[in-house]
Amino acid sequence: MIRLVSLAALLLLWQIGAWLSDPHRLPGPVAVFEKIYEEALSGALFSNLAITLARVVAAFALAMSFGAAIGYFMGRNKLADRLLDPWLVALLNLPALVVIVLAYVWAGLTEVAAIGAVALNKLPNAIVVVREGARALDPHLEDMAWVFRFSPAARLKHLVLPQLAPYLAAATRSGLSLVWKIVLVVELLGRSNGVGFEINMAFQLFDMKLLLAYALPFVALMLGVETFLVQPLERHVSRWRRGVSRRLDRI
């Protein structure tokens, strides 16, 4: 309820801003929603959103898979950590734009270069977070798993992943927001479709209605993924904590 009131207040502020300013610079919500409807009817909005979403999913999956594996390895192996840490620091501090331009220069204006550039920008963040998680694995539980001869699969499933879950959730949340933003820049610079491309077109034409007509559904999509995918997943992996507190409340 509070969220709805807050959203309504935002819309009202936006409308007041539109009344007070030039409608070409800041069109009102109604005009923007009309434009969204128009783009949706033509199919352009959905196809561009789907293309951007596919890039986000591909880049995110790549970055999280490699980032989790490398981060775990660095967290568990001191020599690997010392060897790879300078590379990680360099990658962390490399501006996203540089990575994107280099990817396009080296691999051409291709889908592989676009997704690779986004993944590479997210990769160090995933490594750093998962490395911390791997360092914090409980050695007492490791001993227990050794004594009871846990298989590698059982060790991963019952010991490692539950302990890494909060770190993976943190990497997912921060990573998704990073990937969403970088994908738009990648599309703006070197792709001929997707939300980023459409926003660039709107900018070139100074069409604020079109720009907002793509920006708002994009934000809604991000919120949807966060609300209906990331948060439920996070609740699922930490359900044992809630179960405990609920039962303790009853005592």
Next chain:
Amino acid sequence: MNDTSRAGGAASLDVSIASKDYHSASGRPLRALEDLRLTLPAGKAGAVVGPSGCGKTTLLRLIAGLDKDFVGTIALPEHGRLGMAFQEPRLLPWRSVSDNIRIAAPHVSEAEIAALLDELGLAEHATHFPRELSLGLARRVALARALAVKPDLLLLDEPLVSLDAALARDLREMIARLIDERRITTLIVTHDLREAIALGDKLFLLSARPAHVLATLDVPTPRRHLEKEAAEIIEARAREALAKARAEPPQSKQ
């Protein structure tokens, strides 16, 4: 140079540790165990008693294979299936009581797990998470987990420490009953001589660090029928043996 092997046929535990060293923070070697020898016949319960910090847990870690950096040999019972209850229960906090047992013993049937939970008075806690349990209950779950794997050797590290007197008595009686009924070769580590007498068929009295066996003492079985007076006599004999061993020159310490 160390060697941990499975003894063919003779289902006993045979430990012969020449030395086990640690390194202090400053890099200085610290000797935890020296010339420590003990043999436990199959199906018997041995209780290792020694002062806090003397290296009892270190000994258990070596036997469990958690630390292989020592000089000596350890011959485990045949098959070498190990069950261990650590001083802290070390349960998976994100899994229920029954899951904790099921994961450690994946080949054991549901009926056997249910029977074990029932036997240890844990049936009503089967779906609870470890954080919902008291220390006494968590220790019982750890014991159930160790028994579920049908171990050839059961290692118990200070199973009663930090429990209040009533809980400690209940758990001690439960452990003694389980050991007697199942005839599992069991090694218990404790700092409490009375606890050792209540649980062990054989007592191994350890020195202070670097630890070695000062004296070995047999406890008449079945232990649970020991009269209070008899237990007191054994305790007095153990203390006497300790005093005598300490008074002897180092070369005759074994």
